[in-house]
Amino acid sequence: GQNIDQPTEMTATEGAIVQINCTYQTSGFNGLFWYQQHAGEAPTFLSYNVLDGLEEKGRFSSFLSRSKGYSYLLLKELQMKDSASYLCAVRGPGGSYIPTFGRGTSLIVHP
């Protein structure tokens, strides 16, 4: 089975940096995704980590530690449009790239 845990809600100020943590327990780890979902919209892919370390992509970075079952998503220079739900997901059944999602973290960015 898979167990994914992330904070329910976070708030941050425009221009700041925020780190959203995710811990997971899964039988046979094959990779971890981060998706962004704005209210009423479809999830959109942000990042994928399969090896330990930091992957940087513009204002967003994702980190993975397989030994600790831990990942984080780092958002820099926060903008109001970054207010959304951030979903941590592990690679799905049968090793497919189908994401199995955690409960998501609702990020509120205020001026």
Added chain:
Amino acid sequence: DTEVTQTPKHLVMGMTNKKSLKCEQHMGHRAMYWYKQKAKKPPELMFVYSYEKLSINESVPSRFSPECPNSSLLNLHLHALQPEDSALYLCASSQGTVIEAFFGQGTRLTVV
């Protein structure tokens, strides 16, 4: 074209109705899937089709019946639903060698 298109966007149906949700993609993806998402909850995987064959059914009640007529289309047939089935139904697709899954905008279903 990197879109997954779902129709209808909104659907209200009675508990005795039969309706279908449709999903279409033209990216050549061979894996397509249905998720169900309740308010303030993450998407939950329902079904996976791989090369037009049902490969995963996550213990979904038989009142939900998926169908994959061809490699571009995925349907979800609904019959005798319950009010608790009201949710956002998301379709997604991916290619085995590509990490990113593409999601449609979803169908907002209300069962009355």
